[in-house]
Amino acid sequence: MKMAIIGAGKWGQALYHAYSENNEVVIHSRTPRNIEHFVSLGEALEREYLVMAIPAQFVRHWMEENFVDKGQKILVAAKGIETSTGAFLNDIFTQFLPPERLAYISGPSFAAEVQKSLPTALMISSTNLSLAQTFADHLPSYIKGYVDDDVVGAEVSGAYKNVIAIASGVCDGLGLGNNARAALISRGLVEMARFGKSFGARTETFLSLGGAGDLFLTASSRLSRNYRVGLGLAEGKDMDTILKELGEVAEGVPTAKALHRIAQEKGIYLPIAEEVYAMIEEGKDPHESVHDLLG
């Protein structure tokens, strides 16, 4: 299949590596890179299959400024909710192309491990199952692909698990032990499933690779940028310092703000997300947050 990856950050480059095993793949990014098959925007947009791997907060602007509809199918690789509007990525992309040309990739996938061709299993979600199957069939030999049609469930899982990972990093950073972390992760899973259900997602999606699979991964490993944000908060660092030291995107930070906004607007109870919001936005003491959650 002829494909272009848009965004040559960590995940874009890992997906470029992965999809290159079975396909003819080029890559484009805002900042030119010395990568084989790096092409101009115009050339990338000519490909029938696009993979969007830029952070969620910049997707709308990127589409407005750059997208030219030539009938392409898009695989969305970002995980987040837009802070300024509370919109899901699916709400944004469907303003530019119909849902049958859109699919979403989720599941446990640290870019660094995919880049080394280490095995994992991922989920491709689309209301158009035959498109999801096409993206799944073209994954490399070391990634097992599953398909599903619950787009909202996949999106909410991928975005929400980053927020729970921040809370989990706080819990571990404060040295509260394995029991506390497991309690937090399992309550986090319930919280994100309940939130997703109120937007029409299926509960079982949260038990899948994109839900529990990615949550367990991200909320228990220092390889996760979001988990490391939590470690930084537990050390008493301010957000500017944490994000500067991280030097990469941590989608859980803007997503916690988006969830706070949605919770306020719709009157939804999101205890863990609200504590993460209070720590990152209002400077709440992490000890107090954990006490309020688990005490």
Ligand SMILES: NC(=O)C1=CN([C@@H]2O[C@H](COP(=O)(O)OP(=O)(O)OC[C@H]3O[C@@H](n4cnc5c(N)ncnc54)[C@H](OP(=O)(O)O)[C@@H]3O)[C@@H](O)[C@H]2O)C=CC1
């Ligand atoms: N890293 C991982 O393990 C995984 C990441 N993801 C998700 O993928 C998304 C991207 O993450 P990741 O690749 O790690 O992030 P990085 O920070 O490594 O890269 C982000 C990329 O987006 C581009 N970008 C940033 N801002 C803009 C903008 N305003 N306009 C256009 N392009 C922009 C950058 O382009 P340039 O450098 O050319 O300027 C860069 O190539 C996130 O939503 C993340 O949650 C999902 C699964 C795994």
Ligand SMILES: O=C(CO)COP(=O)(O)O
């Ligand atoms: O989504 C990811 C793995 O599936 C990456 O998580 P982080 O952004 O927290 O590193």
